[in-house]
Amino acid sequence: EPEVTQTPSHQVTQMGQEVILRCVPISNHLYFYWYRQILGQKVEFLVSFYNNEISEKSEIFDDQFSVERPDGSNFTLKIRSTKLEDSAMYFCASSTLQGGNTIYFGEGSWLTVV
């Protein structure tokens, strides 16, 4: 069964450093997403991406964050100058259609900022 894959599974980084989280969405999907889950809390929407541009973003997704689809298969989330409060599980997801269509999640990248 096709799945969303994410790397790394866990990353520890120093505060102020840049981090890039990588994702390979399901191959025939056209919509890509990043979500965040702080330990013990709910899953929060960060950003959606379609046709090589951001289609919607939340208030969490400020200038510190950026997304990119550098080639036909990868989708990345970059966090510049990480803060302690960026420590969370970051989930990539993808779907075939927007709105009203199921999004499928990867297993997550656990980011620890120290």
Add this chain to the structure above:
Amino acid sequence: GESVGLHLPTLSVQEGDNSIINCAYSNSASDYFIWYKQESGKGPQFIIDIRSNMDKRQGQRVTVLLNKTVKHLSLQIAATQPGDSAVYFCAENRGGFKTIFGAGTRLFVKA
């Protein structure tokens, strides 16, 4: 306002019993609802969905009920098994790119 919330943070059931997990949503414009299961250390896993033009949908051992009048959603799991132990999230979509998750209910299944 925007919110999708859950009535109970934890639910404990005996193996073999039925489980009912509830969820309230606040935006009447929401037209698509999804239940996800999240096991420890893993990503949310799709269980079942329902559109606003329906009030009930059944899957394998799971049923989702939608009551638009009171903006309430429930997930029923029949014959709950130890493997059902997880956190369950309801989520809503309003036709756009953003799917909003509720707070989650942790289901414990006692053997």
